[in-house]
Amino acid sequence: MRILLSTYGSRGDVEPVVALGARLQALGAEVRVSVPGDEEFAALCARAGVPLVPAFSPVREWVKEMIRRRTSSPPEGVAALISGQAAEIVARQYDVLAAAAEGCDAVVACGLFPSCAAARLVAEQRGARYILGTFCPIWLPSQHQRPHEYPGHPLPAGVSDNRLLWQTDIATKNALFGEAINSHRASLGLPAVENVRDHVFGDPVLLACDPVLGPWLPSDLTDALQTGAWILADERPLAARLEAFLQAGPPPVYVGFGSIAVASEAGRAAIEAIRALGRRTVIAHGWAELGPIDDGDDCFAVGDVNQQALFRRVCTVMHHGGAGTTLAAARAGAPQVVVPQIGDQPYWARRVAELGIGAAHDGAMPTSQSLSAALATALAPESRVRAGAVAQLIRADGADVAARLLVEALSRR
Structure with missing residues (x-):
């Protein structure tokens, strides 16, 4: 049994797929994992023991190029820019996955919609089973929630019926991604698809998030199988210098803002707010290469780190709201302060607040004052008590559940 796993995105998209690959291998499947070829992801695959097939471009390079294009494009041209990017991703990712899928019985796709579209096309041509996986409920059609709003395609004003809004979402995805997908299909002599969203989503969809953090209410609009989050165990020890910093004082606040656009400003504001409260900081470099704002001994910078070990040693985790960090x-x-910007980040911020395990920052641009207010909530004793209680409810077997579902489904096939 051969299975190709594909994703394109940041670490929050890559690590769960690697975790699923490791569990599939443990069940006897032959696995190929196609993720961006960034050095950190190559190391991740090597640590998990899964073979890496690099995607069409390292994601850091791609993101830098997309930022450059967006800053030089007028606001009214963002939708056209997304469509152009989609065409490039579909074509280039198709070439990678077509070779990687040779002899595969199934293709499991996660990450960016155009990358999943390329995987769907490859599976169709290979006669392989295709399954989509996603890490947050908001991306799936449901009468219980509104669809994501894309640039240049606002949801119709005055419409409160979620079913009607999800019908609008079909038209939006056709407008943004339809030409990219159908043009490539035409180049391969394949017929066009009328509804690219449902075509790429397929049936069923694997929802790889924890049911406590991201509950899924049954919907007749999507057949979703919620497996729990796909977690890769991390046994790496913390670096000696970090360990020494942790032992030299009370538990610090962890700050990590990933690749968000305001990371540099948010990092400085975070350190100032934490210092004003008499707390210490562990700050993650992230893509913005954050670090201490001066030579004070109350701040320690880290690169790639075992979050599973570190987060048990901090008093609060301040972050941008990625699914993986949440x-x-x-x-x-650990109580959380979430500073959301885009995508599913506002959803995770809201869930943290609803569960009482931290605070959702109000506003996109944080200041030391606004972060101080959010920290006051996260540092309150009741937040830590509630965070400890919720931690006991989080499932750790999601990757195993998903792997067994896939193996059983393919065995029947």
Whole structure:
């Protein structure tokens, strides 16, 4: 049994797929994992023991190029820019996955919609089973929630019926991605698809998030199988210098803002707010290469680190609201301050607040004052008690559940 796993995105998209690959291998499947070929992801695959097939471009290079294009494009041209990017991703990712899928019985795709579209096309041509996986409920059609709003395609004003809004979402995805997908299909002599969203989503969809953090209410609009989050165990020790910093004082606040656009400003504001409260900081470099703002001994900078170990040693985790960081902090029982920007980040911020395990920052641009207010909530004793209680409810077997589902489905096939 051969299975190709594909994703394109940041670490929050890559690590769960690697975790699923490791569990599939443990069940006897032959696995190929196609993720961006960035050095950190190559190391991740090597640590998990899964073979890496690099995607069409390292994601850091791609993101830098997309930022450059967006800053030089007028606001009214963003939708056209997304469509152009989609065409490039579909074509280039198709070439990679077509070779990687040779002899495969199934293709499991996660990450960016155009990358999944390329995987869907490859599976169709190879006669392989295709399954989509996603890490957050908001991306799936449901009468219980509104669809994501894309640039240049606002949801119709005055419409409150979610079913009608999800019908609008079909038209939006056709407008943004339809030409990219159908043009490539035409180049391969394949017929066009009328509804690219449902074509790429397929049936069923694997929802790889924890049911406590991201509950899925049954919907007749999507057949979703919620497996729990796909977690890769991390046994790496913390670096000696970090260990010494942790032992030299009370538990610090962890700050990590990934690749968000305001990371540099948010990092400085975070250190100032934490210092004003008499707390210490562990700050993650991230893509913005954050670090201490001066030579004070109350701040320690880290690169790639074992979050599973570190988050058990901090008093609060301040982050941008990626699915992976939200999960890691919740599993560790660490209260959170979430500073959301785009995508699914506002959803995870809201869930943290609803669960009482931290605070959702109000506003996109944080200041030391606004972060101080959010920290006051996260540092309150009741937040830590609630975070500890929720941690006991988080499942750790999602990757195993998904792997067994896939193996059983393919065995029947």
